[in-house]
Amino acid sequence: MTGFRPTSSPLDALRPQAFGADPSGERMARIRRSPHYADGVFTNPVAAEQAPAGSLLKFLPTYFRKEERARRTPAGTVPVHPTTIADLAVPAASGLRLTWMGHSTVLAEIDGHRVLFDPVWSRRCSPFVFAGPGRLHPVPVPLAEVGRIDAVVISHDHYDHLDMPTIKALARTGTHFVVPLGVGAHLEYWGVPAHRMTELDWHESTGIGGLTLTATPARHFCGRALRNTQHTLWASWVVAGPTHRVFHSGDTGYFPGFADIGAQYGPFDATMVQIGAYSEFWPDIHMRPEEGMQAHLDLQGDAARGVLLPIHWGTFNLAPHSWEEPVEGTVAAGRQRGARVATPKPGQPFEPSGELPLDPWWRAVAAGGTPARTGADPELPSRAEATVRV
Numbered sequence: 001m002t003g004f005r006p007t008s009s010p011l012d013a014l015r016p017q018a019f020g021a022d023p024s025g026e027r028m029a030r031i032r033r034s035p036h037y038a039d040g041v042f043t044n045p046v047a048a049e050q051a052p053a054g055s056l057l058k059f060l061p062t063y064f065r066k067e068e069r070a071r072r073t074p075a076g077t078v079p080v081h082p083t084t085i086a087d088l089a090v091p092a093a094s095g096l097r098l099t100w101m102g103h104s105t106v107l108a109e110i111d112g113h114r115v116l117f118d119p120v121w122s123r124r125c126s127p128f129v130f131a132g133p134g135r136l137h138p139v140p141v142p143l144a145e146v147g148r149i150d151a152v153v154i155s156h157d158h159y160d161h162l163d164m165p166t167i168k169a170l171a172r173t174g175t176h177f178v179v180p181l182g183v184g185a186h187l188e189y190w191g192v193p194a195h196r197m198t199e200l201d202w203h204e205s206t207g208i209g210g211l212t213l214t215a216t217p218a219r220h221f222c223g224r225a226l227r228n229t230q231h232t233l234w235a236s237w238v239v240a241g242p243t244h245r246v247f248h249s250g251d252t253g254y255f256p257g258f259a260d261i262g263a264q265y266g267p268f269d270a271t272m273v274q275i276g277a278y279s280e281f282w283p284d285i286h287m288r289p290e291e292g293m294q295a296h297l298d299l300q301g302d303a304a305r306g307v308l309l310p311i312h313w314g315t316f317n318l319a320p321h322s323w324e325e326p327v328e329g330t331v332a333a334g335r336q337r338g339a340r341v342a343t344p345k346p347g348q349p350f351e352p353s354g355e356l357p358l359d360p361w362w363r364a365v366a367a368g369g370t371p372a373r374t375g376a377d378p379e380l381p382s383r384a385e386a387t388v389r390v
Helices: 010-014 025-033 055-064 066-071 085-089 164-171 184-189 257-265 289-300 325-337
Strands: 096-102 105-110 113-117 151-153 176-180 197-200 205-208 211-216 236-240 245-248 270-274 307-311
Touching: 096 270, 096 307, 105 245, 113 211, 151 211, 164 176, 164 184, 176 184, 176 205, 184 197, 197 205, 197 211, 211 257, 236 257, 245 257, 257 289, 270 289, 289 307, 289 325, 307 325
Parallel strands: 113 151, 151 176, 176 197, 245 270, 270 307
Antiparallel strands: 096 105, 105 113, 205 211, 211 236, 236 245
16 A cells, blocks of 8 residues: 655655654545544544643643652663573464563564564654653663564554664564554655555454454554644554464553453453553553553453553653552552463563563662662663664
8 A cells, every 4th residue: 555645844844754654645545434533533432632731731840850750760770681582582382472672562472473562672762863762771682683573563653662763674674564544654654665564443454374463442642743633543452373362552541442352352361551651641541550450351351361461661751650650550450350460571581371470670670779870861781782773
């Protein structure tokens, strides 16, 4: 499919390439036919405010207050698991293995296939290399050492989920990209051939090898440039193989549709659920830990089923809560609800059917823990030096 518009005004000609492109032509025509597109924008399954009126003015003093900044970053070095290309080359004994690379990036090895969700290998989730939220820990595995990727799945087009340098590097490997409607305009603008991407609306599926990948609803929004046209869709994802199936939430606020997704596509061997970067200033578009746990339970229908892998925390400072609060809240909610929660270090592979990583490793490096260096951006340890080289 073709159809992207890199510029739509004289000022847009000056914008960074990382802003991506606007859908147009055949792609835009398909967007307009979507049942989830109305009055010129994609709509949520349940109405959501991106930011209530006046919330930004209230948020900024909190975000920049010195004592608050200290809570939002680790006080020590975040331990990164020393995974190697040899470790990842050994097939998963159970047929399903997950490796959380930080934030929402997860490598899922499922029934002999390898799916990479929301890959971000850059040092900043930003259109600029010199500004924007920087990593609080290095990438656990250089991109060149991740190995064969059968499919790259993108949940939506925000910078902490769709990273241009990473996409360009992966495009050179010949992998296939599966994305929500409209997001293909960005990929095509960055050089991904149309025949190596599939754009899906909610409840549409595609096959990659022996896997079925299905876009499912989420409660969020889109946009990369100053002008937010809501012309690209956001999604959660179901990936099902002959034996195993997993769910990745992308970014989303809580909504009752998780139970419907579970009833139609579940239950799941593992759910990867967003539990960080929430705030009272944007309560509808990100979940708090208790809501993430409820989403997991809705998806599974039974607390004893499957494993919850908390994602979207620990790597970038994107919200006013303390750095460790999301995972602490999730572990507490899991204990209360009788759910199994895996808490791997970044880069630590695990198999949901086996022994789970449960070590509360974050407590030693959280504010109030054992102080060391801050792990702040711009100079990261050597494992990150090959961030997006392949």
